[in-house]
Amino acid sequence: METKDTLKIAGVELSSRLFLGTxxxxxxxxxTEAVVxxxxxxxxxSIRRVSLDRRGSDTLTLLKSYRFLPNTAGCETARDxxxxxxxxxxxxxxxxxxxxxxxxxxxLYPDVVELLEATRHLVDDxxxxxxxxxxxxVVCQRLADLGAxxxxxxxxxxxxxxxxxxxxxxxxxxxxxxxxxxxxxxIGTASDAAIAMELGASAVLLNTxxxxxxxxxxxxxxxxxxxxxxxxxxxxxxxxxRGRAEPSSPQFGLVGS
Amino acid sequence: xxxxxxxxxxESQAAxxxxxxxxxxxxxxxxxxxxFAIALNGALVRKTQWQSTHVTQGDxxxxxxxxxxx
Numbered sequence: 001m002e003t004k005d006t007l008k009i010a011g012v013e014l015s016s017r018l019f020l021g022t023x024x025x026x027x028x029x030x031x032t033e034a035v036v037x038x039x040x041x042x043x044x045x046s047i048r049r050v051s052l053d054r055r056g057s058d059t060l061t062l063l064k065s066y067r068f069l070p071n072t073a074g075c076e077t078a079r080d081x082x083x084x085x086x087x088x089x090x091x092x093x094x095x096x097x098x099x100x101x102x103x104x105x106x107x108l109y110p111d112v113v114e115l116l117e118a119t120r121h122l123v124d125d126x127x128x129x130x131x132x133x134x135x136x137x138v139v140c141q142r143l144a145d146l147g148a149x150x151x152x153x154x155x156x157x158x159x160x161x162x163x164x165x166x167x168x169x170x171x172x173x174x175x176x177x178x179x180x181x182x183x184x185x186x187i188g189t190a191s192d193a194a195i196a197m198e199l200g201a202s203a204v205l206l207n208t209x210x211x212x213x214x215x216x217x218x219x220x221x222x223x224x225x226x227x228x229x230x231x232x233x234x235x236x237x238x239x240x241x242r243g244r245a246e247p248s249s250p251q252f253g254l255v256g257s
Numbered sequence: 258x259x260x261x262x263x264x265x266x267x268e269s270q271a272a273x274x275x276x277x278x279x280x281x282x283x284x285x286x287x288x289x290x291x292x293f294a295i296a297l298n299g300a301l302v303r304k305t306q307w308q309s310t311h312v313t314q315g316d317x318x319x320x321x322x323x324x325x326x327x
Contacts, residue, residue, distance in 0.1 A: 021327030031325070046326025049263040049319060050282065050293070059325050060292055071326050079299075086301040087321050090294035158327075207327035 005235065007202050009180055010096070010128040010149040012067075016041045017197070018227045019069065019182065020220070021207020022059055030216050032062045038220035044069045044098060044205065047088045060092075069130065071098040076105075078117035085122050097122060098152065098184075098205075100132040108158040112139050116146065123147035132184050135169045137176055144179045151177060152184035152205060155196060159208045161188025164195050174200030190219075190226035197230025198238065258314040274318075275307035281320055293322050 006013045019042040025031035035043055043066045045059070060068075070088035075081040078101060085097040099118050103111025110133050122129045128149045133139050135153040143151050153173055156162035163186060164170055174181050180202035187193050187206040196204050204227055213219035260269045262281055271277035274295055282293075295302050296319040302310050312318070 022325040023327045024325070044326050045323040047294070047321050048324045049321055050285070051263075060323060068323070070323060073326055083296055083299060083301065083319075087294040087296060087319070088323070090301060090303060091292055091322055 005231070007180060009130075014041050014203075016224075016227075017203040017231055018193075018223055019044065019203060019205035020210065020223075021205070022063070023207055024211035025216055028059065028062060031059070031211070034210050034216040034220035035063060035066065037217045037224065038210070039224045040066070042067045042069050044071055044207070045088075045092070046071055046073050047084050047091065067096070068092050068094055069096050069098050070094065071100050071132075072118075073098075073100045073102075075101050076103070076111070076114070077101065078114040078121065081114070081118040082121050082125075085118075085127060086125075089127070095126055096128045096130065096149075098130045098132060110134050110154070112136070116142060119143055119146050119148055130182065135166050135173065137169065137172045140173050140177055140181070144177060148179060150180040150182050150202070152182040154185040155183050155192065156186030158185045160186050161192075161209060162186050163188050163192035164199065167195065167199055170196065170201070171199045174202075187223075190222040193223050193226040194230035194233070197227055198233050200234055201230075203227075258312075260312055261315070261317045263318070263320060269312070271312055273308055274302050274310045274312060277312055277318060278307060278320060293320065295320050 007017050016039050018038055018040045020038045020040040021044045043063050045068050070092055072081040072084040075084055081099055081101050089095055101111045101114040103109050115131055119129050119131050130150045130152050131143050131148050132152045140151040156165035182203040182205050183196040183201045184205040187209050193204045210216050210219045259266050271280050298317050
């Protein structure tokens with residue numbers, strides 16, 4: 001049953017299809033335990049101004065055996081996202097970048113015009129670009145055409161826990177995308193992650209669902225199994241839905257007939 | 258001279274980006290510049306250029322490092 005099924009992004013083979021965010025955990029120790037329980041290989045980070053009244057984060061040291069995916073979260077223009085990506089590459093020594101350009105602070109909705117511009121520039125500058133985008137098949141195609149290493153359409157609004165809001169769109173994106181599709185944002189619980197994978201996603205990126213769960217470590221494990229189960233289910237091929245019952249037991253030799 | 262660091266004005270005598278970084282991070286429990294990155298007036302200054310990049314009155318500096326993120 002188990003044939004090799006590794007995800008490859010920009011030539012890098014990944015055995016886990018779950019990317020985990022590192023923000024918002026009750027403490028560093030639970031964050032580290034959750035990362036371990038999730039089985040992930042990629043963890044996301046943000047780039048922020050150094051604050052003198054805040055002690056330095058030792059997240060880097062705690063997670064040094066993981067592959068860092070820095071983000072440009074909070075940026076509202078291509079220009080800011082490009083500079084943040086350059087700072088991230090310098091600070092972390094990785095050319096991988098999750099490009100996030102927000103067009104509306106209240107909804108944290110991607111600004112695809114700025115996103116396309118940032119993606120074009122960063123690909124040209126040698127970055128491995130993973131853009132956080134709308135669940136729009138055309139936008140995903142454009143990003144892939146520009147050289148994005150993967151596309152990361154939203155399941156639903158960041159931090160909303162609403163799951164996959166538009167499964168039909170997501171399935172279309174997954175079927176058509178020439179690059180891996182990482183469903184990013186909106187995952188609220190394990191079944192949401194499984195649904196994303198069953199629709200054909202290559203991977204899932206989530207943070208809040210684990211960080212803010214009553215038991216983050218247990219939820220991280222749940223997400224790990226959900227992603228694995230969803231992937232197996234997708235590969236196994238689900239039965240078609242039908243409106244009528246279909247008996248599973250033999251219809252001959254019934255007692256009393 | 259006054260330098261704007263991370264959006265706040267600071268009085269500094271630093272001659273270059275490296276000195277400015279040392280000045281600014283005094284008091285932080287850090288071992289060295291690894292994990293930091295600096296932009297001067299909106300452009301990245303690589304660590305290899307910190308010492309040779311001069312700062313002048315009114316410069317805008319961003320000193321950043323990775324934090325937890327999603």
